[in-house]
Amino acid sequence: MREEFAHILEEVLKGRGAQYERELDGRRIVRRFEPKERLILLGGGHIARPLCRLGSMLDFEVTVVDDRPSFANSSRFPDAAKVLCSSFEKAIRDLALKSGDYVCVITRGHRYDGECLRAILAGTEVLYLGMIGSKRRVAGLLHQLEEEGFDPERLSRIHSPIGLKIGAKTPAEIAVSICAEIIECRHLRQVEEDPSVLQRTDTDLPLLRFLAEDPSPGALMTVVSTSGSTPVGTGAMMAIDNAGRIFGTIGGGCGEAEAMRKARQIIGSGSSCICEVDMTADPASEEGMVCGGKMRVLVEDK
Secondary structure: OHHHHHHHHHHHHOOOOEEEEEEEOOEEEEEEEOOOOEEEEEOOOOOHHHHHHHHHHOOOEEEEEEOOOOOOOOOOOOOOOEEEEOOHHHHHHHHOOOOOOEEEEOOOOHHHHHHHHHHHHOOOOOOEEEEOOOHHHHHHHHHHHHHOOOOHHHHHOOEOOOOOOOOOOOHHHHHHHHHHHHHHHHHHHHHHOOOOEOOOOOOOHHHHHHHHHOOOOEEEEEEEEEEOOOOOOOOOEEEEEOOOOEEEOOOOHHHHHHHHHHHHHHOOOOOEEEEEEEOOOOHHHHHOOOOOOEEEEEEEEO
C-alpha cells in the first residue's frame, strides 16, 4: 500500500490526478484523487469576498481577478489561491480556462461583463459559467452576443441571473446562493460519471502522507457504498495507526467508531474486510442526532 500511495501523493503534489482501484464482490471500485477544481471570480467587489471564502471552504482553488489594485490584492482575499490584477480579457487568456472550471462573472458593470463573456465564449466551454445582473440587463447582453454570432445554445447554458433563487439580498447571502448553484452543478456532474467511481475525489494531504510515508502500522477505511441518509458520501477515507492517531474521517459518531474497531483488529494482519455500518437502529437516530442510513466500509491493513 505504501508504494501505491507514494505514487498517488507524488502525482497530487505535481497537480495531476491519480487513483487507486480495488476489486470488491466482483466489482471494480475506483477512488480518484483530483487536483482541486478551479473557481474563478471575475470581479473583486463586495460579493467576491464572501464568495471567495465560501469557495475555499468548499475545497475549490479560488482565483480572483480585477483590474483595480485596491480590489485585486491578497490582503483583501486571504483565502484565494491566486489574485490577479489584470484586464479581464488578458487574465482569461492567461488562465487558459478548462472544461472542468467554474467561472463567476461578477464585475462592476455591463461593459466588463461583455468583455468577460466574449473572451470566455471564444475558448473552451467551462463546466459552470454564471453571470450576475438583473434579468433585463442579462437578456440584453445575451441578445447582443447572439447577434454578434456567438452560439445560442452555449449562451443558454449560462447561469444568469447567477445563483439559486433563495431571496438573497446581502453580499453574503448572494454568495451562498451562488455556491448552492455551484454545488448543484458539481453533484449533477458526479451522477453522470461511471458508477464504479466513488463520489469523493478530494485530497487530504495529511492522510495521504501517512499512507505514503509513515512506516507506522495502520489501517485504511474507505466508504464504498451508502444507502439512505449518511454523514459522508462514497470515497470518504480515514486512516488509523496502532498508536491511535487518526487521519481523515468517515463521518464521526457511532458509525465511525464501529469501523475503527474493525480497523484496529486487522492492523498488521495483511488482510482486509468489509464493515457494515448500520445507523438505522442507533438510538440517537430517533433524536435526529445521526443520519440513520447504512454504509459499507472497506477496511485494509496498511
